[in-house]
Amino acid sequence: MEITISAIIAAAIFYVIFPLSGAFSVRRRWRRFRQLVINSSLAKEITYSDPERDNPGESGLYSFTGELQAIQGDNVIWLNNGKVSVKAEMDYTTLYLLPSSDSIENENQIEENKNMLPKDMPKKISWKRVYSLEQGTGILLYGNVDIENGTPVFRNTEQNPLFVIIFDGEKETVLRRSIWSGRQLNEYWHTLTPISLIAGSFLLFVMSYVQFRNIGSNLNAEILLILSMIPIFPFCPPGLFFYFAFRYFWKTGRYLRGERDLLRLVERFPSFEEVSSCEEALKKFPSAKLRSCGIISDSTLMKTHCRVYADTSQAVGVPLHFYEKLIIPGNPEVLAKECRKKARMMEILASILIITGLLLNTILIFIAFDFFF
Numbered sequence: 439m440e441i442t443i444s445a446i447i448a449a450a451i452f453y454v455i456f457p458l459s460g461a462f463s464v465r466r467r468w469r470r471f472r473q474l475v476i477n478s479s480l481a482k483e484i485t486y487s488d489p490e491r492d493n494p495g496e497s498g499l500y501s502f503t504g505e506l507q508a509i510q511g512d513n514v515i516w517l518n519n520g521k522v523s524v525k526a527e528m529d530y531t532t533l534y535l536l537p538s539s540d541s542i543e544n545e546n547q548i549e550e551n552k553n554m555l556p557k558d559m560p561k562k563i564s565w566k567r568v569y570s571l572e573q574g575t576g577i578l579l580y581g582n583v584d585i586e587n588g589t590p591v592f593r594n595t596e597q598n599p600l601f602v603i604i605f606d607g608e609k610e611t612v613l614r615r616s617i618w619s620g621r622q623l624n625e626y627w628h629t630l631t632p633i634s635l636i637a638g639s640f641l642l643f644v645m646s647y648v649q650f651r652n653i654g655s656n657l658n659a660e661i662l663l664i665l666s667m668i669p670i671f672p673f674c675p676p677g678l679f680f681y682f683a684f685r686y687f688w689k690t691g692r693y694l695r696g697e698r699d700l701l702r703l704v705e706r707f708p709s710f711e712e713v714s715s716c717e718e719a720l721k722k723f724p725s726a727k728l729r730s731c732g733i734i735s736d737s738t739l740m741k742t743h744c745r746v747y748a749d750t751s752q753a754v755g756v757p758l759h760f761y762e763k764l765i766i767p768g769n770p771e772v773l774a775k776e777c778r779k780k781a782r783m784m785e786i787l788a789s790i791l792i793i794t795g796l797l798l799n800t801i802l803i804f805i806a807f808d809f810f811f
Contacts, residue, residue, distance in 0.1 A: 442657075442658050442661055442662075445642060445645060445658075445661060445662050445665050446665070448638060448641060448642060448645075448665075449638060449642065449665045449668065451638070452634050452635065452637055452638025452639075452641070453634070453635065453638055453668060453669070456630060456631075456634040457626050457627075457628075457630065457631045457634055457635070458626070460628045460629070460630040460631065460634075461622075461625035461626050461628065462625075464622050464625050464628045465621075465622065465625050468559075468620055468621045468622055471534070471560070471616075471620045472616065472617055472620045472621075472699060474580065474601045475603070475612075475613060475616040475617060475620065476613075476617075476703070476706070477499075477580065478501040478578060478580035478601060478760075479501070479613050479706070479759070479760035480706060481499050481500055481501040481580060482499075482500050482501070483500065483501050483502060483503070483759040484500050484501075484502045484522060484524055484583065484590050485521065485522060486521070486522055497583045497584065497585055497590070498582070498583065499580070499581065499582060499583070499598060500580075500581075500583045500590070500592075501578070501579065501580040501759070502517060502519065502524050502578070502579045502580075502590075502592070503519060503576070503577070503578045503579075503609045503612065503759065504517040504518050504519035504520075504524070504576075504577065505517065505518060505519070505573075505574045505575065505576060505577070506571055506572070506573055506574060506575040506576075506577055507523065507573065508573070509571065510525075513527055513528045513529045513565070514526070514527055514528065515528060515571075515577070517577055517579070522590075523589075524579070524583075524589070524590045524591070524592065525586075525589055525590070525591045525592070526579055526591070526592040526593075526600070526602075527591065527592065527593050527594065528565040528594070528600070528602075529565070529594060530565075530594055531564075531565045531594050531599070531600050531602055532562060532563070532564055532565070532599070532602070533562070533563055533564075533565060533568065533602045533603070533604055534560040534561065534562055534602065534603045534604070534616075535560060535561040535563065535603075535604050535605075536560050536603055536604065536605040536606075536612065536615055536616060536619070537558045537559070537560065537615070537619050538606060538607075539605070539606060539607030539608070539611050539615055542607070542611050542614070542615065547720055547724070547726075547727055547728060548720075548727070548728045548730065549727055549728060549729050549730045550730065551618065551693070551696070551697065551700070551730045551732075552693070552730070552732070558619065558623075559619055559620070559621065559622065559623060560603070560616065560619060560620055571604070575604060575606075576604065576605045576606060576607070576609060576612075577602065577603070577604055577605075578601075578602065578603040578605065578609075578612055579592050579600065579601070579602055580600075580601040580602075581593070581594065581595070581598050581599070581600035581601055582595050582598050582600075603616065610760070610762070612760070613703070613760045613762065614700065614703075614762070617696070617699045617700055617703065618696050618699075618700060619696075621692060621695065621696065623692070624688060635669040636669075638666075638669075639666045639667070639668070639669050640666075641666075642662055642663075642665045642666035643662075643663070643666035645662045645666075646659050646660075646662030646663040646666055649662055650663075660804065660807045660808070661804075663807070664800060664803055664804055664807065667803065668796065668800070671795070671796050671799040671800065671803075672684075672792060672795055672796065672799075674799055676795075676798060676799070676802075677795030677796060677798050677799035678795070679795070680791045680792060680794050680795025680798070681792065681795055683788075683791045684788045684789075684791045684792040684795070685788075686788075687784045687785075687787050687788035687791065688784070688785065688788040690781075690784045691781040691782070691783075691784035691785040691788065692781075693732065694732060694733075694777045694778075694780050694781035694784065695777070695778070695781045697730070697731060697732055697777045698774045698777035698778050698781065700729060701729065701731065701766065701770045701773050701774045701777065702770065702771075702774050703762065704745075704747050704762075704764055704766060704770050705770070705771070707747050707761065709747070709749060710745040710746060710747045710766075711745070711746045711748070711749065712743070712744075712745060712746075713743070713744050713745070713746055713765075714743060715740060715741050715742065715743065715744065716728055716739055716740050716741070716742055716744045716765055716767050717740040717741065719744050719746050719765045720765065722746075723746055723748045723763065723765065725748070725763055726746060726747075726748045726763040726764060726765050727762070727763065727764055727765065728744075728764075728765040728767070729764050729765065729766055729767070731766075731767055731768075731773055731777070732777070733773065733776050733777060733780060734767055734768070734773075739767055742767040742768060743767075743768065744765050744766055744767045744768065745765075745766045745768070745769070745770065746764070746765050746766075747762070747763065747764045747765075747766070748763040748764070748765075
């Protein structure tokens with residue numbers, strides 16, 4: 439009995455506690471990434487007059503989006519946005535490579551987030567691992583700026599690490615793409631997970647082998663062997679059906695969390711105009727995009743009362759370098775809350791399904807062992 443309790447505790451530690459603790463850490467890390475993207479959209483963008491070039495020294499936090507001009511030495515890059523050039527010192531800097539923007543570039547006036555559900559996340563790499571960058575590569579910088587000989591210089595500091603995103607496509611899409619894709623595909627599966635699963639499975643298998651060798655087939659040995667096989671159970675029928683159902687509902691939850699964050703972006707720009715329907719808004723504001731929302735059916739979308747965030751003249755004191763002209767089908771705050779609520783439901787359902795599949799396969803394997811051994 440004691441060895442059975444020890445085995446269950448070991449399985450809980452290696453299969454649940456370690457992966458879940460890493461999952462919470464991963465979720466916090468991506469939340470921090472999305473917040474930095476939003477901060478960069480709200481920070482002042484460097485121009486010829488701002489920061490003041492006649493005052494050497496640290497000038498505060500700024501953002502800059504431009505194309506790579508040149509790489510100087512091992513750790514310095516030069517960027518230009520067609521108006522001004524800046525320098526960035528990349529020592530000890532971490533970069534994010536943004537997934538491709540093909541789906542966004544080809545969409546019409548209505549956003550098609552369902553069709554561009556990201557199959558990948560921004561890839562995080564150290565500057566030391568960047569071996570080459572083509573001239574003209576799009577780069578977003580956000581961090582401390584110093585003025586040296588009239589040139590703005592981005593520097594990595596302990597208090598404000600330099601935030602860098604490498605992207606393709608139009609710079610106007612960077613904010614949306616970063617918020618949309620900047621989350622783990624599956625929080626349970628991260629760097630620590632495979633190590634923890636393999637270690638736990640191997641430990642339990644060794645314990646079962648010792649039991650079989652010293653005592654022969656018995657209940658403890660069978661339980662140990664079954665516990666050692668748990669990592670492969672989700673991929674074995676009939677539990678495989680529950681695994682695919684889990685993936686579908688988890689993906690839906692991730693999609694809804696992405697929509698929640700996209701809807702909240704307009705909170706940065708409080709000025710809006712009420713319009714009786716999305717159909718009318720699309721005609722009245724041809725340069726604006728209708729932000730999709732999965733909790734509103736396609737059949738009622740065009741008739742839905744909406745808010746339009748398209749008047750930049752009212753955005754006093756708000757940086758406009760990432761300003762999005764958007765049509766929101768309803769109250770974005772209410773829609774975001776509904777997306778969050780539904781996302782949690784999807785995630786709870788997905789968790790129930792994967793646990794059900796694991797329990798079903800465990801019971802069937804136990805019955806098979808009991809029958810044959």
